[in-house]
Amino acid sequence: MRLNKKLLVFYSIITFCLVFIYFIQRKPINEILYEKTKIPSTIYIGVVSCSGRSAETLTLLKSALIFREDKVKLHFIIITESSTLDVFEEKLSDWREILPKQFNFTVLPTQFPEKNEKVWRTLFKPCAAQRLFLPTILKDIDSLLYMDTDTLFLYPPSEIWSAFSTFNASQLAGLVEEHEDRNVGWYNRFARHPFYGAMGLNSGVMLMNLTRMREFEWEKKIFPIYDSYKNKIIFGDQDLINIFFYYFPDKVKILSCVYNYRPDYCMYSPVCNVSQGIRILHGNRGYFHQNKQPLFKQIFDTIQTVDLRNDSGEFVVKTLNAVLSDIPVTQSRCGKISDKILLSINSFYNKSF
16 A cells, blocks of 8 residues: 555656646647657758869759758758859859748858868868868857768758767767778778778768767867878878777767768679668769769759759659669669669658659
8 A cells, every 4th residue: 555655646746747847848748758859940961162062062952952851941051162152152042032941051161270271171182171170160050960062862861860869978970881891892901090990981971969079079189190190091081080980989870871872882782781762872983973873973963953943842753763764874783773762762752742
């Protein structure tokens, strides 16, 4: 009997607390209990664009808008050279008139540490190392989805963004491994410096918890890494990121390869499990602009020519279905995964139209 009374008191206290929260917050109980799991109202997508990459960058941003979700607002952060600041301001302002409630944007000039500024600006590719300093530049932003200019969304950005909620207490970034097969991996065969795991990381798509990176003093740790390995790195900032996570492996969350799908995954032999579709396509090494694997170029060209004012989402999806069924695409090595790309696209189509 005493036990029953204790349980009654316990449940009474819990009920009182929930009712109290309800009246204080003016929110439904289920909204309070599950508030942390709901999709955020704004997703921040960052990109660094230099050296003639403005058209490629705008195609990336357009893909995010094509596969957007109505309940989620996107905020693009573009860091670029002074000569192209106006290019992005004008084009994105035009798009915002078409989609006023769907996105916002911020365009910033490149910013590098005063010490060794010239070195950082030209490390690997122009401005590529800028991402290393985003925690300081974007000091008022908690989290960011960083994208290379040569990437495209084939599914709503909210899906990869939701991976932030799976980070454990120590993880401050999420990346995809550089490869899935030791026989063709670059880092495990050629790198002259430490790297994460068995085959390294690719930094083309990177979830960044900027708050945690600032707390862990990310940049202060990057500087000595560069000083120690500057004569051994080949891929600039990506190599430095790999070295960082070699020393701090508990700080990274490994994401599925479908969030950074590159030609290497299909041009030799299929090594990425794409049974559920491909979410983000990465046309690195210029594959969006050449016909070596026409699947990549066809998708890029289709998205680039979309008119956000006049082309409906349904039209876009139907066009992509058509171009990915062309014989030059289907008969190429990477064309064999056309159906998996269409799986993602058609899944979005079925939910949206």
